[in-house]
Amino acid sequence: MATHSITLTVNGAKEQVDVASNWTLLQLLRDRLALTGTKNGCSAGECGACTVLLNGEPVNSCLVLAVEADGANVVTVEGLAHDGQLDPLQQAFIDEGAVQCGFCTPGMLLSARALLTRNPHPSEREIRQALVGNLCRCTGYARIVRAVQKAAG
Amino acid sequence: MMGRQVEQTRVVGTSVPRVDALEKVTGAARFTDDLQFGPDLLFGRVVRSPHAHARIVSIDTAAALQMPGVRAIITGADTPGFIGLYLRDRHILATDRVRQVGDPVAGVIASTEQAAEDGARAIRVEYELLPGVFDPFEAVQAGAPLIHPDLGSYDVASFLYPRPGTNISHHFRIRKGDVDGAFGRCDTILEDTYRAPQIQHVPIETHVAIARWEQTGEVTLWSATQSPFAQRSMIAAAMGIEPGNVRVIGNYIGGGFGCKAGVTMEGLAVAMARRVPGRPVKVRLTREEEFFCSFVRQALVAKVKIGATREGKVLALQVEYYWDGGAYTEYGTNITRAAGYSSTGPYFVPSVMTDSYCVYTNNPTGGPMRGFGMPEIHWSIEQVMDRLAEKLGMDRVQFRLLNCIREGQETVSGMTMHATGLSQCIKRVAKDIQWGEKEPPSAPHKLRGKGIAIMWKAPAMPRNAASEAWVVFNEDGTFNLGVGGQELGQGSFTVAAQMAAEVLGVPMDRVRVARPVDTRYSPYEWQTVASRLTWSMGNAVRAAATDARKQILDLVGRCWGETPADLDIRNGEVISYKSERSVGLDKLVICGLSMPGDRELIGGPIMGRGRFMPTYVTDLDKETGQGTHGMVHYTTGAEAVELEVDTATGQVEVLRVAAAFDVGKAINPELVKAQIEGGVVQGMSSGLFEALRLKNGEPLNSSFVDYRIVTTLDAPQEIITAVVETAQDDGPWGARGVGEHTMVPTAPAIANAIYDAIGIRFNEMPLTAEKIYLALAHKA
Numbered sequence: 001m002a003t004h005s006i007t008l009t010v011n012g013a014k015e016q017v018d019v020a021s022n023w024t025l026l027q028l029l030r031d032r033l034a035l036t037g038t039k040n041g042c043s044a045g046e047c048g049a050c051t052v053l054l055n056g057e058p059v060n061s062c063l064v065l066a067v068e069a070d071g072a073n074v075v076t077v078e079g080l081a082h083d084g085q086l087d088p089l090q091q092a093f094i095d096e097g098a099v100q101c102g103f104c105t106p107g108m109l110l111s112a113r114a115l116l117t118r119n120p121h122p123s124e125r126e127i128r129q130a131l132v133g134n135l136c137r138c139t140g141y142a143r144i145v146r147a148v149q150k151a152a153g
Numbered sequence: 154m155m156g157r158q159v160e161q162t163r164v165v166g167t168s169v170p171r172v173d174a175l176e177k178v179t180g181a182a183r184f185t186d187d188l189q190f191g192p193d194l195l196f197g198r199v200v201r202s203p204h205a206h207a208r209i210v211s212i213d214t215a216a217a218l219q220m221p222g223v224r225a226i227i228t229g230a231d232t233p234g235f236i237g238l239y240l241r242d243r244h245i246l247a248t249d250r251v252r253q254v255g256d257p258v259a260g261v262i263a264s265t266e267q268a269a270e271d272g273a274r275a276i277r278v279e280y281e282l283l284p285g286v287f288d289p290f291e292a293v294q295a296g297a298p299l300i301h302p303d304l305g306s307y308d309v310a311s312f313l314y315p316r317p318g319t320n321i322s323h324h325f326r327i328r329k330g331d332v333d334g335a336f337g338r339c340d341t342i343l344e345d346t347y348r349a350p351q352i353q354h355v356p357i358e359t360h361v362a363i364a365r366w367e368q369t370g371e372v373t374l375w376s377a378t379q380s381p382f383a384q385r386s387m388i389a390a391a392m393g394i395e396p397g398n399v400r401v402i403g404n405y406i407g408g409g410f411g412c413k414a415g416v417t418m419e420g421l422a423v424a425m426a427r428r429v430p431g432r433p434v435k436v437r438l439t440r441e442e443e444f445f446c447s448f449v450r451q452a453l454v455a456k457v458k459i460g461a462t463r464e465g466k467v468l469a470l471q472v473e474y475y476w477d478g479g480a481y482t483e484y485g486t487n488i489t490r491a492a493g494y495s496s497t498g499p500y501f502v503p504s505v506m507t508d509s510y511c512v513y514t515n516n517p518t519g520g521p522m523r524g525f526g527m528p529e530i531h532w533s534i535e536q537v538m539d540r541l542a543e544k545l546g547m548d549r550v551q552f553r554l555l556n557c558i559r560e561g562q563e564t565v566s567g568m569t570m571h572a573t574g575l576s577q578c579i580k581r582v583a584k585d586i587q588w589g590e591k592e593p594p595s596a597p598h599k600l601r602g603k604g605i606a607i608m609w610k611a612p613a614m615p616r617n618a619a620s621e622a623w624v625v626f627n628e629d630g631t632f633n634l635g636v637g638g639q640e641l642g643q644g645s646f647t648v649a650a651q652m653a654a655e656v657l658g659v660p661m662d663r664v665r666v667a668r669p670v671d672t673r674y675s676p677y678e679w680q681t682v683a684s685r686l687t688w689s690m691g692n693a694v695r696a697a698a699t700d701a702r703k704q705i706l707d708l709v710g711r712c713w714g715e716t717p718a719d720l721d722i723r724n725g726e727v728i729s730y731k732s733e734r735s736v737g738l739d740k741l742v743i744c745g746l747s748m749p750g751d752r753e754l755i756g757g758p759i760m761g762r763g764r765f766m767p768t769y770v771t772d773l774d775k776e777t778g779q780g781t782h783g784m785v786h787y788t789t790g791a792e793a794v795e796l797e798v799d800t801a802t803g804q805v806e807v808l809r810v811a812a813a814f815d816v817g818k819a820i821n822p823e824l825v826k827a828q829i830e831g832g833v834v835q836g837m838s839s840g841l842f843e844a845l846r847l848k849n850g851e852p853l854n855s856s857f858v859d860y861r862i863v864t865t866l867d868a869p870q871e872i873i874t875a876v877v878e879t880a881q882d883d884g885p886w887g888a889r890g891v892g893e894h895t896m897v898p899t900a901p902a903i904a905n906a907i908y909d910a911i912g913i914r915f916n917e918m919p920l921t922a923e924k925i926y927l928a929l930a931h932k933a
């Protein structure tokens with residue numbers, strides 16, 4: 001398998017890595033960069049657990065080839081907090097009890113972050129629409145939606 | 154029953170934030186697949202049967218062994234031992250025959266995931282097909298293909314009754330009162346058959362296990378499991394090794410709901426690791442495998458006959474349950490038992506005859522899933538009760554209030570019912586859903602309806618299911634709380650910490666739960682199942698903290714010349730109400746105290762220990778299913794639903810759900826409510842969408858595209874939760890479990906509401922838009 005040298009920015013840090021051409025961004029993040037906050041729930045683009053921001057847009061990182069991220073800016077759950085300060089979404093997820101097993105949480109947070117950046121005051125319907133690709137089996141979603149509303153202020 | 158003193162508490166009963174929340178929102182929480190093993194790590198891939206029932210003629214591994222990266226291959230010859238929780242009826246790898254699609258036949262160990270996959274594809278297995286059976290009712294008929302001819306030789310728990318020579322692996326019976334006579338006195342009798350299909354738990358984290366066989370003969374297993382200790386004993390027994398040589402480490406779990414209880418795929422990682430000593434081997438189920446290669450919820454065919462007087466008193470019940478246990482019923486047998494001894498649902502019925510059969514088929518293996526049989530049986534009970542009420546011209550809520558079980562009445566298995574807030578729950582949800590008021594639908598092509606369903610469930614477990622806990626301190630007066638129960642998302646670590654903080658008089662931030670659970674260092678816990686942790690592990694935690702507290706107060710009392718009764722611990726300090734002296738815990742929990750005048754040093758490290766086991770549970774009679782205390786207790790509750798049916802599409806929109814459960818005591822009310830919300834939505838998902846579609850045992854929809862679960866857009870916008878607290882005698886601060894119960898009544902409540910809306914009954918789950926649309930078209 002051919003390998004490629006790519007350069008990308010992950011959570012603000014520049015990385016240069018060699019990746020096989022069939023590697024996904026999810027594999028690169030988890031298996032090479034040890035950023036295991038991003039989860040793998042299906043490897044098929046169907047659960048949203050692997051959601052990260054690629055140049056600010058939410059993507060299922062299991063569907064993006066690592067080489068496609070060459071030159072890109074990637075944000076994972078590990079990059080949401082800044083200077084020891086949680087992202088308001090992270091704080092709201094804690095305060096509203098929006099976390100149970102926590103496996104969907106990183107993906108939810110990043111989808112929600114993309115939404116709030118695009119639309120700082122979404123309606124409940126807009127929040128539900130933005131998170132429809134992120135499956136959660138534990139919470140029933142109500143607290144997650146409430147947490148996003150709260151973080152939006 | 155005696156009233157219980159309400160204790161004053163500071164931490165117990167408050168909604169402190171989860172102790173694991175910060176880790177989980179920052180991505181720092183470690184799940185099993187997140188552990189790093191470096192270049193040492195090898196990967197295992199499983200070759201699975203494409204056939205539902207076949208004899209293995211030969212396995213040719215020669216080509217695969219030649220492939221680059223392939224280290225070793227295991228087959229059934231490597232795993233001759235039997236494994237199983239209640240009935241040892243399976244091998245880690247199939248030996249002579251496969252009994253379901255997905256049965257593991259061989260395992261490839263390789264240096265990369267890709268190499269393992271390529272190796273697996275290169276293995277040639279020759280099968281000779283055998284006739285299969287795919288319906289539990291057919292499987293009990295004479296002449297059905299026999300799936301386990303050796304059933305009679307399997308090890309089995311004393312409370313299970315397999316019937317060798319048939320496909321019945323357990324038959325549980327209730328014989329209570331004169332059922333025929335009672336039916337004779339009934340004015341109204343109803344008879345019907347209800348069905349629930351196989352569904353899957355669908356945790357977002359699939360099963361994963363990593364095993365390393367040490368050169369010493371010890372084996373370490375990191376696994377996403379609800380049952381580290383049960384895995385230790387089950388895998389040791391199956392592999393012929395000492396349990397003490399098996400160490401299981403259980404990190405956070407990305408959802409379990411029962412499918413990560415017991416052992417399903419974890420033995421494969423251990424068997425593979427034995428071939429490559431010193432190297433960790435990881436096996437991770439794909440999403441497709443997850444759908445049918447661990448456990449599914451057993452399908453059920455329920456035949457129900459019920460009778461009542463014209464005044465509405467239920468007098469007699471006769472049920473037959475045919476559980477589709479699938480290819481192996483090592484765990485499912487006990488679901489059959491639990492369903493049998495709870496077969497009246499939460500009602501008082503004087504005469505009952507129940508036959509609950511666990512049946513082998515060539516479908517995917519059934520196992521525990523949230524509710525442990527209760528959602529399936531309540532699907533029939535709660536619809537039949539609705540129909541009975543209608544036939545009698547009674548209000549559905551009033552009918553339930555009239556017949557629901559009360560304290561002091563005898564349950565179906567002969568136990569005297571303890572205090573329960575069931576009628577309060579019923580009244581509460583009726584009020585919250587505005588029972589009896591009918592709002593107009595939101596559009597002309599929609600119809601609106603309301604429905605109610607109630608439930609009960611007891612923890613199903615052997616009576617020696619034990620819990621241990623310990624408390625040890627750090628120099629700063631903080632302490633580590635050892636537990637062996639798992640955090641699956643339900644909040645067990647948080648409530649355990651709350652209980653210990655309460656007893657020891659320290660703020661929550663002074664408690665650290667010792668994690669991950671590690672069978673080498675953690676105290677014993679049977680399994681994280683049956684919604685039993687808050688209650689059982691909670692009793693052990695309370696005992697451990699009480700033990701430590703006593704040691705601390707005795708020590709300080711001795712030093713100060715005071716009696717412990719005058720001492721207390723407040724905010725991390727021991728204080729005397731008498732002398733008004735105080736000393737911080739940090740001054741004494743490790744290094745002890747100096748007696749006045751520095752004469753001598755007393756004390757030393759404080760270590761509190763606690764345990765709990767429900768020793769008072771009795772057996773149930775084999776013939777009648779009767780016993781005085783066959784289960785520890787029942788948690789009860791009710792749910793009411795308001796929904797709309799779109800008559801143009803058949804689609805159901807659940808508008809509101811009201812739910813109330815009697816949890817005895819909510820240790821953390823917000824966590825209880827979070828459980829209720831999650832359970833309601835999982836119950837709704839099963840009621841409206843979910844079924845594993847099987848064609849001659851072959852799953853047809855094992856992906857998220859084809860097997861739909863509720864998303865943000867389907868979930869009800871409003872879930873009104875209520876917590877009722879009728880203290881439980883054997884629970885810590887009166888608490889009993891609630892995790893599973895919350896999904897039990899949802900599906901039948903939805904079915905009853907759909908009937909209310911469109912006047913059509915459905916006997917088989919799920920109530921898909923297609924099914925409803927066709928029924929509406931047929932009616933018109």
Ligand code: FES
Pocket residue numbers: 039040041042043044045046047048049050051060061062063
């Ligand atoms: S893992 Fe990428 S969408 Fe499921």
Ligand code: FES
Pocket residue numbers: 098099100101102103104105135136137138139357407408642
């Ligand atoms: S919290 Fe468990 S899947 Fe969402």
